[in-house]
Amino acid sequence: MKIRALVADDDNAMRYTLRGILDDLGMEVDEAPHGVAALERIRQESYHLLISDLRMPHMDGLELLRHLTGSLPKVILITAHGSERHAVEAMKAGAYDYFHKPFEVDELVAVIQRAVSAVRLELENERLAGELNLSRSLLFESKAMSRLAMLIQRVAPRDVTVLIHGESGTGKERIAEALVRASGRAHKPFVRFNCAALTPELAESELFGHAKGAFTGAHRSRAGLFREADGGTLLLDEIGEMDPSTQAKLLRVLQEGELRPVGEDRSVPVNVRILCATHRDLSQLVTQGRFREDLYYRLKVVQLEVPPLRERPEDIPLLARHFLQRASQRLGVTRHEPSSALLARLQAYSWPGNVRQLENALESLIVLSPPEELDLDLLPTGNLPTPEAHPAPKSLKLLTEAFERAQIEQALRTAGGNRTQAARNLSISRASLHEKLRKYGLVSREDLEHDEGPEGEGSSS
Numbered sequence: 001m002k003i004r005a006l007v008a009d010d011d012n013a014m015r016y017t018l019r020g021i022l023d024d025l026g027m028e029v030d031e032a033p034h035g036v037a038a039l040e041r042i043r044q045e046s047y048h049l050l051i052s053d054l055r056m057p058h059m060d061g062l063e064l065l066r067h068l069t070g071s072l073p074k075v076i077l078i079t080a081h082g083s084e085r086h087a088v089e090a091m092k093a094g095a096y097d098y099f100h101k102p103f104e105v106d107e108l109v110a111v112i113q114r115a116v117s118a119v120r121l122e123l124e125n126e127r128l129a130g131e132l133n134l135s136r137s138l139l140f141e142s143k144a145m146s147r148l149a150m151l152i153q154r155v156a157p158r159d160v161t162v163l164i165h166g167e168s169g170t171g172k173e174r175i176a177e178a179l180v181r182a183s184g185r186a187h188k189p190f191v192r193f194n195c196a197a198l199t200p201e202l203a204e205s206e207l208f209g210h211a212k213g214a215f216t217g218a219h220r221s222r223a224g225l226f227r228e229a230d231g232g233t234l235l236l237d238e239i240g241e242m243d244p245s246t247q248a249k250l251l252r253v254l255q256e257g258e259l260r261p262v263g264e265d266r267s268v269p270v271n272v273r274i275l276c277a278t279h280r281d282l283s284q285l286v287t288q289g290r291f292r293e294d295l296y297y298r299l300k301v302v303q304l305e306v307p308p309l310r311e312r313p314e315d316i317p318l319l320a321r322h323f324l325q326r327a328s329q330r331l332g333v334t335r336h337e338p339s340s341a342l343l344a345r346l347q348a349y350s351w352p353g354n355v356r357q358l359e360n361a362l363e364s365l366i367v368l369s370p371p372e373e374l375d376l377d378l379l380p381t382g383n384l385p386t387p388e389a390h391p392a393p394k395s396l397k398l399l400t401e402a403f404e405r406a407q408i409e410q411a412l413r414t415a416g417g418n419r420t421q422a423a424r425n426l427s428i429s430r431a432s433l434h435e436k437l438r439k440y441g442l443v444s445r446e447d448l449e450h451d452e453g454p455e456g457e458g459s460s461s
Contacts, residue, residue, distance in 0.1 A: 001123070003027045003116055004045075006073065008038035008052040008064065014078070014101070018051055021105060025112065035059025039067050047073040048119045049112070054079045054086055054098075062086065065093050072122070074115040078103075129153050133182050137174035138355075139319050142312035143427075148175070148304065155302050156182035161254070163239075163299050164277040166306030169356030172277040175306055176235045185273055188232030191225050195236055200243035204262060208249060211263035226259055226270050233273045239299065240280035240291065251295045274299070309351040309358065313403070316346050319358060327363040336366065336374055345379055348403050405440045408433070412442075 005027045007018045015031050022029045027049070032038035036058045038050065050073040052061040061077045068075065074096040079087050087098045096118065097111050130153030131146055138145070155162060156179045164172045173192070180190050198206060209224025225234060236242070242250070253259045254274065258267040276299050285291035309315065320338045328335040338346075351357050361380055369375040407426065415421035423433040436442075 003048045003119065004030075005049040005051065006030050006032060006038060006041060006047045008032040008035060008050065008056065008061070009078065010034055010053065010056045014053070021108065022051075022112070025109070025116075035061065035064035038064055042068065042073065048123075049074050049076070049115055051076045051078065051112075053077075054090070062090055062093060065090060065095055068094070072119065074119055076111060076115055123150075126150055126153050129182075134175075134178045136181070137177050138171050139322055140312070140315045141318055142307075142314045144307040144312045145315065148306065149178075151304060152178050153182055155179070155304070157184060159184065159273055160301040161274045161276070161299055162301070163282070163303045164275065164306065165282075165303055166277075166279065167308045167352075167354055168279045169354030170306040170308055171355055172279075172306055173235070173237065175304060176233075176275045176277060179275060180233050183233070183273070185232045189229045190233050190235070191229040192235045192237060193225050194238055195246075196238040196241035200246055203243065203246050204249060207246070208253075208259045209261035209264075211261055221261075224259070224261060226253065226272055227268065229272045230270050231272075233275060235275045235277065237277045238279075239276040240278040240282055240285055242291075244290075244292065247292045247295050251292060251298060254295075254298050309354045313347045313407070316358070317343050319355060320346055320362060323359045323362040324366065327366050331363075331366060333366060334371055339374075342374060342376060342379075344400055344403065345376055349380055401440075404436070405442075408436055408440065408442065 003026075005022050007015050007022070007029060008031075009015045009018070010033055015033075019029045019031060030041060030045075030047075032041055034056045035052070038052060039059065041047075042050070050064075050068075052064055052075065054061040054077050065075050065077070075090075075094065077087065077090045077095050077098040078101055079090075079098050080101060090098060096115050099108055099111050127146065127150045130149035130151075134140070134145070134149040134152060140146070140149075152175065162179060164175050166172050166175075176192075177190075180186060193207060195203065197203075205222065205224070207225050209222045209227060212221040236250075249259070253270065253272075256267075257271065258269045260267045282291055282296050282300070286293045286296050317338065320343060324336050324338060346358070353360075357380075365374055365378050368378050408422070411422040411425045412419070415425060419433055419437075420430055423430045426433065428436075
């Protein structure tokens with residue numbers, strides 16, 4: 001992963017010099033002419049490293065440092081000789097290191113490399129912790145899910161609202177569980193509410209509570225789920241189905257940190273972290289006038305995308321073994337290990353219902369198959385390659401090649417046709433990708449000979 005650095009200095013020549021050094025070290029570099037501009041950039045984008053002058057107009061380096069929270073970016077301050085007292089003060093305030101100007105390039109490079117090593121170690125620890133946390137809720141091996149696990153670990157301790165978006169069956173509620181587990185509210189109440197399950201009137205009462213006699217049938221008062229979750233976390237599942245009147249009351253709670261139960265004339269303070277989950281595109285619902293724009297932006301402080309199963313087929317073997325074992329134990333039948341032919345079939349299917357559909361399909365396969373062998377003809381076939389498309393028998397070799405070709409085509413589309421990037425995404429060398437492109441007739445030899453020049457030659461990851 002490329003390290004992203006920000007240089008903050010009011011001296012154009014100094015910024016130019018530092019940018020050149022960081023460029024030579026292989027980093028992506030942005031610049032800011034003073035502390036206020038630097039802080040604005042850090043709030044908008046993510047940086048691993050900040051090199052800032054101590055003395056700048058508008059906001060100096062020490063004040064900028066005090067505005068930053070969390071372990072990143074690592075801050076290296078530039079000080080003038082005779083400013084040792086300020087350097088010590090900066091280290092106490094959380095700076096990673098400092099150097100004096102004028103400086104020796106080798107000295108500066110050594111300081112930067114120490115900071116980069118610390119950054120990489122923190123990111124690796126974050127990745128491992130995230131994978132361990134998410135693996136308690138979901139099974140995965142794919143890079144896409146590992147990336148999601150790291151993002152969960154990063155956002156979970158920060159007490160902000162999170163919108164979890166993904167297709168039905170991808171495990172959004174499991175993502176919410178992982179967020180809670182890694183948060184400071186892990187040992188406080190975790191309450192779930194399905195926004196599509198009740199009428200608007202009942203949903204309002206369920207969420208915000210009501211007084212005794214507030215409406216017909218209210219024979220006793222009810223605290224409501226917000227107060228039940230006080231101090232902890234409330235998951236609003238299927239938030240896109242919430243009625244507009246309930247949306248307005250939810251917005252008030254988020255803005256003011258208090259609610260008014262139905263039939264009460266006083267407000268009650270609440271301290272609840274909100275997680276939301278939906279398979280709908282909320283921005284589209286806003287355009288259609290079906291979801292409040294102000295609430296949408298309140299909920300979308302952080303948005304996590306859960307990738308569908310078709311975009312992470314490398315997770316299918318692990319999931320298949322787990323589901324087959326669990327279904328066999330539950331049904332009291334012979335345990336079946338997934339064969340190569342079974343895995344090829346599973347990975348060639350697009351699974352519109354995602355992990356939930358895969359689990360149901362494998363359980364159905366066990367129930368309907370003879371005891372001695374799984375009948376692969378019982379698997380879904382709606383979007384497998386058709387006999388017309390592949391006249392030859394569907395051998396394992398053909399199925400595997402069809403899957404590989406589809407993955408290469410998808411990687412090229414994702415990379416906008418850039419073969420070097422596509423090779424990186426597939427974790428193969430550029431030369432290996434070119435061989436496969438020739439094999440599947442996806443590009444001509446002339447195109448390959450002129451492909452992208454020397455820039456990505458020999459690249460692999």
